[in-house]
Amino acid sequence: MSRSDLSQNVCTVARTVEMVGETWSLMILREMFLGSRRFDDLQRRTGCSPHLLSQRLKRLEAEQIVERRSYSERPPRHEYRLTERGRDLWPVVIALKNWGDRWLDKTGAPPIELTHKACGQITRPSMHCSACGEPVDARSVTVRLSPKMARDRATADR
Amino acid sequence: MSRSDLSQNVCTVARTVEMVGETWSLMILREMFLGSRRFDDLQRRTGCSPHLLSQRLKRLEAEQIVERRSYSERPPRHEYRLTERGRDLWPVVIALKNWGDRWLDKTGAPPIELTHKACGQITRPSMHCSACGEPVDARSVTVRLSPKMARDRATADR
DNA sequence: GCGACTCACTTCATATTTTGAAGTGAGTCT
DNA sequence: AGACTCACTTCAAAATATGAAGTGAGTCGC
Numbered sequence: 001m002s003r004s005d006l007s008q009n010v011c012t013v014a015r016t017v018e019m020v021g022e023t024w025s026l027m028i029l030r031e032m033f034l035g036s037r038r039f040d041d042l043q044r045r046t047g048c049s050p051h052l053l054s055q056r057l058k059r060l061e062a063e064q065i066v067e068r069r070s071y072s073e074r075p076p077r078h079e080y081r082l083t084e085r086g087r088d089l090w091p092v093v094i095a096l097k098n099w100g101d102r103w104l105d106k107t108g109a110p111p112i113e114l115t116h117k118a119c120g121q122i123t124r125p126s127m128h129c130s131a132c133g134e135p136v137d138a139r140s141v142t143v144r145l146s147p148k149m150a151r152d153r154a155t156a157d158r
Numbered sequence: 159m160s161r162s163d164l165s166q167n168v169c170t171v172a173r174t175v176e177m178v179g180e181t182w183s184l185m186i187l188r189e190m191f192l193g194s195r196r197f198d199d200l201q202r203r204t205g206c207s208p209h210l211l212s213q214r215l216k217r218l219e220a221e222q223i224v225e226r227r228s229y230s231e232r233p234p235r236h237e238y239r240l241t242e243r244g245r246d247l248w249p250v251v252i253a254l255k256n257w258g259d260r261w262l263d264k265t266g267a268p269p270i271e272l273t274h275k276a277c278g279q280i281t282r283p284s285m286h287c288s289a290c291g292e293p294v295d296a297r298s299v300t301v302r303l304s305p306k307m308a309r310d311r312a313t314a315d316r
Numbered sequence: 317g318c319g320a321c322t323c324a325c326t327t328c329a330t331a332t333t334t335t336g337a338a339g340t341g342a343g344t345c346t
Numbered sequence: 347a348g349a350c351t352c353a354c355t356t357c358a359a360a361a362t363a364t365g366a367a368g369t370g371a372g373t374c375g376c
Contacts, residue, residue, distance in 0.1 A: 001205030002335070002361090003181050010269050012258025013188045013251060017181055019262075021254070023161050024363095026179050030171045034301060039324050045311050047159030049364055054325060075372040077323065082296075085261055090296035091253035091285045093171060096179070099250065100170025103243055104177075111168050111307035114299040121289030123299065127249045128286040131279030138240075138248035141272040141281065143192060149269035153203050160332090160364070182334095197353050207335055212354060233343040235352065 010152040019063050020089060024048045024056050030093050032066070032086070034112075037079035065089065094125055168310040177221050178247060182206045182214050188251050190224070190244070192270075195237040223247065252283055 006018035020026065027046040036042050043053050057080060060066040065086040071079050082089075094114075101110040101124070116123040129136045145153070164176035178184065185204040194200050201211050215238060218224040223244040229237050240247075252272075259268040259282070274281040287294045303311070 001207075005205065006181070006185070011188070012263050012269060013255045014185060015262045016254040016258035017184045017188075021179065021181050021184050023164070023175055023179050026175045027164070027172060030169070030175075033296060034303070040322085043324095047163065049159075049366095050325065051327085051365085052363065055363095075323075077372095078325095087296045088260065089253075089257055092250065092257065094285060095247075095249035095253045096174040097171045099247055100172075100174035102246065104173045105170050107306075109304055111170060111304045111310075113302045113304070115302065116287045116289060116292070116294060117298055117300060118292060119287060119290035121287070123287045123289050123294065125285035125294045125299075126288055127252060127283040128291075129274045129277060129279070129281045130284055131274060131281050132277035133286075133291065134274070134276060136274060136281065136283045138191060138245045140275055141283075142275060144271045144273065145192070146267055146269045146271070148265075152269075198351085201353095207337095208354065209336085209356085210334065213334095233352075236354095 010146075010149045020060075020065065020092070022056070024052055025060060026093070026096070028053070028056055028060065029065075029082075029086070029089055030096075032080070032082050033090060033093055037081060039078070039080070042080070060086070091125075095127075098124060098126065168304075168307045178218075178223065178250070180214070182210055183218060184251070184254070186211070186214055186218065187223075187240075187244070187247055188254075190238070190240050191248060191251055195239060197236070197238070200238070218244070249283075253285075256282060256284065 003018065006014045009015055009018075020029065024046065027048060028042060031042055031046050034045075036045055039050075039053065039057075042048070042057075043050050046053070048056070057066065057068070061068055061080075063085075064083055066080045067083050068078055068080055071077055097110070097112060105111075114123050114125070115121065127136050128134060161176065164172045167173055167176075178187065182204065185206060186200060189200055189204050192203075194203055197208075197211065197215075200206070200215075201208050204211070206214070215224065215226070219226055219238075222241055224238045225241050226236055226238055229235055255268070255270060263269075272281050272283070273279065285294050286292060
């Protein structure tokens with residue numbers, strides 16, 4: 001199965017992975033959440049080659065995750081902005097950050113520090129149950145697949 | 159900059175992306191969170207080629223995200239299990255799922271349904287502030303970079 | 317009005333990765 | 347004995363990524 005066949009998958013994780021689950025797409029998203037908007041900034045701060053950056057931005061634009069807009073006619077200048085769809089990928093980047101801060105950082109002081117505007121405290125957002133509000137992890141839930149998803153996986157068994 | 163240079167990055171997001179931010183690694187993780195443990199199951203249910211699956215599992219094992227263990231001497235049989243480190247990647251997969259459920263699913267019934275064991279309710283975990291417990295998103299936080307991280311990004315500017 | 321510079325890319329040759337089909341080897345099952 | 351399962355490995359072809367160099371519109375300083 002080729003990577004792009006994932007878009008046909010019933011599983012929404014698979015389809016999301018197909019859209020943004022590439023190294024440089026994730027790096028571009030990180031960088032945009034840190035505030036970069038311009039091509040050159042993205043290129044230097046992510047370390048991505050201009051060729052690939054250009055390809056990735058086109059894809060992210062086609063997927064309506066980023067928007068390309070002109071902010072000056074003369075000289076002609078553009079910038080890339082996250083759409084609502086794009087901003088909604090924030091938890092993915094935060095989840096990656098949390099894992100890295102916990103398991104890869106040796107200094108104890110994470111390279112990116114977040115402050116919650118509303119409460120003014122330094123925060124490290126984590127997953128909570130939407131029903132009861134308690135923290136949740138892999139072990140605190142049970143999984144149920146929709147019939148369609150179960151069939152999809154069964155079909156792959158042939 | 160090549161993909162593997164990301165591991166030298168100060169940013170823990172970059173380093174995490176380098177470790178697990180590949181299409182098939184993420185698919186393997188999804189599948190393991192759904193309960194698959196055996197090579198063949200992973201292969202068929204993710205759709206990954208056996209060659210690549212083998213490579214990815216070796217990498218995930220080297221990174222101590224999964225553990226390979228024998229569950230039968232004769233016949234010789236192995237299974238792969240998530241370590242604690244691996245289980246801690248759950249929020250990444252959930253964040254991908256949430257995004258996909260919101261933006262890609264047209265049916266309204268997500269293919270994977272989670273139930274919180276403690277409260278018995280169907281749940282869709284989301285990010286909450288670790289300090290005050292309120293829900294947080296991209297717009298509700300301010301970002302501060304550590305001096306090292308700021309330097310790292312500045313250096314890339316040369 | 318010339319040369320240097322910035323931004324936002326594109327082009328191209330080379331290198332690396334992925335894909336998919338086929339094969340392997342230990343062992344069980346009938 | 348033959349078919350089958352599991353857990354892979356091998357290999358060639360195809361797809362993708364990398365990195366250096368180039369482009370073109372425009373500005374800035376002298």
